[in-house]
Amino acid sequence: MDENAGFMLIYQKDWTLLYDPNIMILPEDKTRLQELIKRTNHLWKFLECDEKKAKIAELEQEMTAPAFWDDQAQARKVGSENNRLKQTVSKVENFRSKVEDLEALCELCEEDEEEEEMSKEFVVSLEALLSKIEDLEVASFLNEPFDARPALLSIHAGAGGTESCDWADMLMRMYIRWAERRGYDVEMQDLQPGEEAGISRCSIRIDGLNAYGYAKAERGVHRLVRISPFDSNKRRHTSFCSVDVIAEVEDDDINMDIPDDDLRIDTYRSSGKGGQHVNKTDSAVRLTHIPTNIVVQCQNQRSQLKNKQTAMKVLKSRIYEKQQDEKRAEMEKFYGDKGEMGWGNQIRSYVFQPYQMVKDLRTGVETSGVQAVMDGELDPFVNGWLRAGCPRQRNKEIQVED
16 A cells, blocks of 8 residues: 555566556557457467367267267267367357457446546456466467377386485375366376385376376476485485376277287286275286386276276377387487487476575576475476477576586
């Protein structure tokens, strides 16, 4: 409150003035509104929302057919596609409706220039919508074939024993919080506790609109620098964990038949917490694809059969991703040296002591809000990576600070 002027001033986080009720809608705000309308219309066309609405109507007509559920697998596929299209269109449609309301509010403010409350509402709403369209534009970058699919995220502790296992546990919590903040469903598929603390590995399924499209930004090696809580001498330690992210693919998406001779199937008792049944029978399943040496484990279900089905789906997804990586690596031979292929290179550094900093080594995005990041505030890094064109390797010009 400015006591001398006798009115409330509203500031943004960077302490620049956002609203002064003694000032009506400024010409600059009207210009920003027109720019917002332009960006909204462009987004509607870019995402082909009219075409998607026509496709939704077509699918819903198909779903009313008497014989629709005769083929349940196909029916589920159609239903899933319909829901995905609806989610995409509804977000932009709802946003466009809010922009139209804001345009109408602007006209009312012009008609009654002495109505301070309406002017205040206009400015605050304009700022909120300008922020929101940033998120919608980032989402429009997710146009790869499997971006809309669920993500299968796995974390593996690096060398370093207890330190790395604790770091893996912290990353697992961070990604679960991030997924929950976005309204995604999270399912733990595999969890291996560390010998003394933390976890040595875990596999998480994240399901929601564009889950893989966003989560793939996290593929790489994550580095932690901190004073170790496990070191009585309070020395600084550096720990590493690798994060792998693949899209969950269905049999209809890829033509892949794995011969029985290429598979080794092992069963064992589930580890960690479980009911009376889950830890007393060989319900956990480990699949090894012999030609590629890819190993997949699943122990989240009580049924061995269900665990095997889940593991097989993950195995096919991993084999497919490996094939895609090999194709990308082959292309990079012709388009220049872009660094080490795959997720085996460091992408982000987390420094807890002697100062606090989280820095993405591909884009340069950084923040001193370490606790917020560990609580799942990852969108600035993910969005920055998408806007930068999804770089797969570290930018050598970005320095690592200890």
